[in-house]
Amino acid sequence: MALIDIFQNTLDGLTAGASYALLGVGFTLIFGVLRRANLSYGPAIMLGAYAATWVSLHTGAGLLVLFLVAVLATVLAGSYVERLCFAPHRRGPAAAAMVASFAIWMQLEELATLLLPRHLYAFPALYEGGALHFGPFSLRVESLLMLLAALAVCFVGWKALYATRFGVAVRAVIDDPRAAELSGISVGAISLRVFALASAIGGLTGFLIVASHEQVTPMLGMWSTLKGMLAMMLGGLGSLPGAVVGGLALGLIEAHSQWYLGPQFRDFIAYFLLFALLAARPPWMNTRSAY
């Protein structure tokens, strides 16, 4: 029976990993283009989810509306963060931008709790039916949707990066921002757009997460940031495909650790792995600058 457990855990790990991969992609987009870590990424997502929850509580609107609200609110929050924390420090020290972003993290978290003060809120379910069963294995439809969403984002993202003019500009800025400016690409304009794009992806992910769990809590902010950062770092800082792999790997590691060792060890092992990788510094982790 152990083989069945392994397979089921792998399946569960991949679906959780899909959400981590999405979070990692959003994080890495911002990191790759702006060369700075955005510690308000999770809180912006949380604000999006909270805005959708608020709308749900006060209007009972359908899932599509809630989805749009979540994405819009996250993009607005993300743009706010970009203007306040990143645009002013573009030429300055990287630490200032990161610190500003976690100051706004504190701000956004409190804003969210002011909007909805309780510790737990119900959220409409993404899917009302039961899970899919094939043989001894089960897969929740919500998880399948998460996997599909991740695949869709990756596919669309890939196309956008390699087949559009915008994508060329984004990759140019990631490669060498000075050369990009000299080629006529406005790093500032690209940064703002990529930030909005990353926020939109975050909003989508947040929506899927709270709709899958049918609840929303204030822990979402810190949780999303941590998972996104872990995924990004596990896959090699600054690499988009790496973030996807890192996210999936994180999901797998967590699922298997939790099965054999329990939830506390699950988190411990994820952090331990990150620390060990950082300490060992294998070549795939050392992409680009320290910030």
Added chain:
Amino acid sequence: MDEYAIGVLTSIGLLTFVAASAYLLLIAGELSFGQQAFFGVGAYAAGIATAMFGLPLPLAILAAMLLGGLAAALVGLPALRLRGLYFAMATLAAAEMLRILFELFHWQVQVGGEAVGPDGTQGFRGIRWVFERGVEPLGFLGIVWALLAGVVLLFILVERSRLGTTIRALGEDPELAGALGVDVLRLKLGVVAAAGALAALGGALFAHHNTYIEPRNFDIMLGVHTLAYALIGGLGTVFGPLLGVALDLGLLEGTRVFQGYRMIVFGGLVALLLIWRPRGLLDERMVHWLRTRR
């Protein structure tokens, strides 16, 4: 002085220890999201020493500082060659690992017929050494600030010494420092350990002030706050972190004006301030300017 004011002033003092430990690492050039873990190590160590083994507070504090420094060194050693965001992430990972270890830490002994000791997520209660000896809140405030004054004095002395200049040189340009003969790695390890011991000192006092500690006290939010205090207060002098803590706990929380939206104000303030002053209020230029006025 009323009890509320004493409480606020004590909290300011306690948090300044851990903010100063983040500050120390910052001037050595590194961002640490993990000082809260050593704050926790100090808290648990001191609590165990007094509540479980009846040791006097001064000894407990020393034990706490030793353990805090050791823990920091153990964490710092594998991460020593890392810089920037990588180092910051390593400290975050290590701090969370330590916090999870606190959650799994169960050790209790019988003291006067009761089980006393850390009980995982249930926390560690009964750290009453200070209050069992009849020390009043005002008296404890005095202890905290006396020790803080000592730390500040030590910082001032070090900043004026060759060691201080070397540490700042490490922070500005490690390659240059290395080229000038500084053993960069050893100095960095020393700074990491000292910062850990400093945070632990604060933690030891914190445990005895609160009489109850739990792993949740030492989470990432505390780390994020401490870093913000050091950075907004300024990196020019040890009074910077003190200023940062005082601004938040004293001005914003203490005055109770911003009840319920204190973080919105503080967070926004920090972000705005950083645009104007990327290295804090009391940054190196300000301190230099202030010094040359005399």
Added chain:
Amino acid sequence: MLRVQELVTAYGKIEALKGVSLEVAQGTITCLLGPNGAGKTTLMMTIAGVLKPKLGTVSFLGEKLSGLAPHAIVARGIALVPENRLVFPSMTVLENLRAGAFQRKDDFDADIERLLGRFPRLKERSAQLAGTLSGGEQQMLAVARALMSRPKLLLMDEPSLGLAPLVVEEIFAIIAELHRDGTTIFLVEQNAHMALKVAHRFFLMEQGRVSFSGDPGSLAEDEVIRRAYLGSSRN
């Protein structure tokens, strides 16, 4: 076409340009010579908008440029081929050219064909990552990329740096060709000999100021070279 007046650019407190004034006439090849550290690259970077001047002005076709971001300056018809080439290493040759054409709204495929035709070695490697090209190939790619924006004025910072003599000759042949096709060129060069062969006018820069200007006949070549490498001060 390009007029620089009393330009002062500083790095913190250190002034690299102490009041530079010069002109580049339309339709010419103008060359800037001078010893290392004279401020030539600083001048190029200031004109291109990467550095902001403290004082003084840069005007192009009558319009003031100072203070604009580099991409805005590209929009006005100036392109810089920077000193260290700055190609996009993880993008292919073709993608590098596409990046250079970012601001263009028209169909530039014909231009890409034309440029690849002019630089056959790039054509061979059009799908190759720019980071794997040789120094000379990267230099050509940097020039081609700058040309994709159809600049009226092409700035070149030390195009021959680190290249083999044969490649250097190729580069200068291309410079002459570009000029024939109507592009005004302002170039910084260490290789005074090659530069004087193509230039219509040259300026000498030393220690942040222009110390001499004239056409290639006005000063004996060995005097020019001496000043270009060693400066004219009596130390």
